[in-house]
Amino acid sequence: MSEHNPFPGEKNSGHVWDDNLRELLNEPPTWWRIGFHASWIFVVLYTLMYPSWPLINTHFKGVMGWTSIEEYKQDMGAIEEIRAPFEDKIKTLSSADILADEELSNYVVRSAKVLFGDNCAACHGSGGQGNVNFPVLADDDWLYGGTITDIETTIAAGRQGMMTAHAAMLSTGEIDTLANAIIAGNIASEPLYAEKGCIGCHGADAKGMAMMGSANLTDGIWRFASADQLASVKYTIAHGVNDASDAQSRNAVMPVFGGGKLSDTEIKKLAVYVHKLGGGLQVADATEGATSSTP
Ligand code: HEC
Ligand code: HEC
Known part of the structure; x- marks a missing residue:
């Protein structure tokens, strides 16, 4: 710092370091100032409109009364409204009737994916493609039968194949x-x-x-x-x-999903979903399949 300004005529503060490093007094550029003022005005308006500042026991609620949970509820309400007619029908119809109704079964295919993911995919794979020692559900080769009723019974009551060990009986x-x-x-x-x-x-x-x-x-x-x-x-x-x-x-x-683990409606949906994975059989195919070959 020095008393006399070594750079006369320049708009500087008179603070100089290392002989020529000095602090200038230029105004910030206009674009920057506009940006700066726009930002704080935005912040003030935003915090006035939306829930923002913490208060002692609560927080400032914002003049619009908006909350994220309210918005979520409204969105869910809108979704429920679209779903309601389908869901009501599914409750009263049998799985076979749901399957026979193209609009309803398409709805189930779209909406039961999460249910399948949560309850079945860990063993059977996310698309029912199977896993080592867990059967494929997406083909038309069935252990316990592939009609809609067979599949529904499998899910509700579970399955446990039993084959005797032969090590002691056979050479x-x-x-x-x-x-x-x-x-x-x-x-x-x-x-x-x-x-x-x-x-x-x-x-x-x-x-x-x-x-x-x-x-x-x-x-x-x-x-x-x-x-x-x-x-x-x-x-x-x-x-x-x-x-x-x-x-x-x-x-x-195959675990039991009936008896309260899943609701009857959920089981019906899953039966339709599995049937629609690609390999579900019609009742007529199934009776035929019992005597003729399935490729
Ligand atoms: C803990 C693992 C496990 C979970 C979870 C599971 N399964 Fe299974 N599932 C099996 C096994 C193992 C079998 C084969 C049983 C056997 O071989 O006797 C099977 C068999 C089946 C079959 C019969 C396949 C056939 O060829 O006849 C269907 C249908 C089925 N599962 C659907 C489901 C659905 C739908 C869910 C979800 C609600 C589900 N499974 C959840 C293990 C599981
Ligand atoms: C008590 C009934 C029973 C008897 C007896 C039996 N099996 Fe099985 N076997 C089964 C069942 C049920 C399965 C399927 C198990 C499952 O997936 O849960 C099976 C599965 C098999 C498999 C597995 C096939 C695959 O796709 O991986 C083979 C192999 C097999 N049996 C061969 C035989 C042979 C050979 C004999 C005679 C020595 C025999 N079984 C006797 C009930 C039996």
Whole structure:
């Protein structure tokens, strides 16, 4: 700082550092000043209009009385109004009737996605594409039947396939023979198949029985899929499924969603949703499917 100004004629404050670094007294540019005033005017108006300043026990509510929760409620109200006619119908109709109504079933496809995501996707995948040891819901290969009523029963009451472990009843050679015949797709004509009692659960044609969820052994679609499918099949034959007497038995439990876990309406919606994932069967297809082949 010095008494006499080393840069006379310049608009500076007289503060100089390092001989030539000095503080100038220029006005800020006009565009900047306009911006500055516009900003604080905006802030004042905004805080007057909307809830803003904290007070001792409350806060300033704003002259418009706006709250985010009120806006949310109004938006939800508008959505409910659009949904109400659909929701009312769904409550009174059966799942089969909902499915038969194109407008309603399209509504369900759009609105039940979240329900499926919250309750089912963890096991069956977000699009019902299945996961290791959890069946695909988006194809037309069904363990327990794929009509709308079958699917609704599955969701409401749960499912738990039961196959006895055979490790103690069959030799390794017999397990090999059976497993190889299954992989080759000709298990029904393998003599051991009937001799060892597989036929009782998987049926004479080895296509499975929807009543007990015994898998179709002829279609190359695997309930317990694995990179080494032969090994997986041998494992299933040896240890069975949900057989409490074998500690290594496969676990396969579709939980019960009825009885209060989900409402009847939610279960109906999910049944329609799953049916519409792509593989749902008509009642006529299903009866036909029991005797003829499903590709
Ligand atoms: C904890 C995992 C789990 C959850 C959650 C779950 N599932 Fe399942 N689901 C299974 C298993 C395991 C099976 C196969 C049961 C068997 O093999 O006996 C199955 C079977 C099914 C089947 C029968 C498939 C067929 O081929 O017949 C349907 C339909 C189904 N689930 C729908 C649903 C829906 C809808 C939800 C949501 C409300 C759901 N699941 C939630 C595990 C689950
Ligand atoms: C008590 C009834 C029962 C008997 C007996 C039985 N199974 Fe099963 N089997 C089932 C059921 C039910 C499933 C499907 C389990 C599930 O997904 O929950 C199954 C599944 C299988 C699978 C898995 C198929 C896949 O897609 O991954 C194979 C392989 C199999 N059985 C072979 C056999 C053979 C071979 C025999 C005879 C030695 C046999 N089963 C006897 C009920 C039975």
